[in-house]
Amino acid sequence: MSAVQATLEYLQKLPLYKVEKPYWCFLAPKEGFDPDAKRVDNLEFEHHSGITINNIRDLPNKPEIGDCGFEVLSHESKLSRFREGDDITQYRLETEDLLKEALGAVHVKCYDSRLRKNVPFQRSQLDLNDPLLIEGPARGVHNDITYDSGPVVIARYLSEEDQAKYLKDGYRVRIVNTWRTLVPVLEDRPLALCDSRSVDPEDCVAADRIIPNMFGEVYYLTYNPNHKWFWLEKQTPSEPFVFVMYDTKDGSHARFCPHVSFVNPFSRKDATPRESVETRSIVITQE
Template identity: 75%
Template structure:
């Protein structure tokens, strides 16, 4: 199928953000706190309908992570569902090996994973450390790491001996996400990725992401008609995305990749709700 016209959710360009940094608190419910009833952010998004999203399958040349910021991998996972925490841990190890081989890495550390399903969740308790915790699709076009939070993440998750070995000239450190559908054929809420070459620095707005353990920082994307969006129609589990969130190597190559899910106008009636798993990894290669 050709490109689709669909809605992309962007962060609004509010004067509020000139004096107050955007933020979002991801906090578990408690006796005195209900995140469904109390405001936990100052994020205001706006819908841009009729954004053209190109089908990667129709490109003459497949996108590459160093150029566009993302690419489609070919990989068969041992896991199609996750019933036990150990399934997630094994998937993390599998992902580390995949990135080690694909990127010719000398070291890979997957420090986070996330299960998602396009569904409404009614919960009275929430364990943020549960590897089987399932969330809904993330809101707003975003990049999970900023130029400020990248070094913080690297220092937080790399063991001291690894830092001494690789945090020096001659090595390149990237934070790379993978994203894999768990649906046999994905129709509902697929992922759209923005070619990093079409993004101006001023389009990215830093926002705090607050959880009980620490404060992180992400970029939200504001609208620019230059943005080039792409997706993979009828994506299958053997076609995971890999996309870069941060890169210590300076230059004109891709160093980030904004992304967001969208409502697919081509989805068939009764299409199964999207289920997916994503990972975040520190990938070290020789320069």
């Protein structure tokens, strides 16, 4: 299979966003409040069909994170299921070692992780601080960090000692995502990655993301037919993605990587529902 024609979800180009910044609140349910029933955002998406998503397996030259913003690593994780909080801790440490080797980093701080599963959720309680919390696939083409929120994230999670040591000339700081399927062969809701070189700055719309005790900013993308999309057919757990979300180094190289999951038109009806684990890490290299 060379490529698929699929439907992707983009942020609408609404006049509203000229006067009101897009926002999304992720709040836990409580008595009298059900976030599934009451909207806590002003995001309006639209579906664009017939988008070509190229198969990475068919490319003569494999993508590299410094060029297009993403690449596929070869790595066997020691963890395939997450039943205890310590499993998440160990996976984050494993991720730090992986990124040190793959990107030649002198320091890596894995500060966040997400477990996702493509199944309906019906729950009356939600602990947003639970490292084992399972969420559904994220909506809309997006990049998890903006040029404004990147420095905030770095200052939040790097120790004062590490900031004094690395936040100066001679070091490059990136925030990267690693994304790994937890099913043996992924067919259902795979991840699509956009070549950052095909993105116009005007396609990126900053949006507030609000959770209890924390505030962040992400980019949602509006549709542009020039966007070039890629996926990895029948991805396995030993083929994790790594893609950049923020980069302190100026230049024409990839400094972010829009992404979103999509409905695979060739997925079998009885395919195992997508399960995945992703991490967010601060990666520092010496320049």
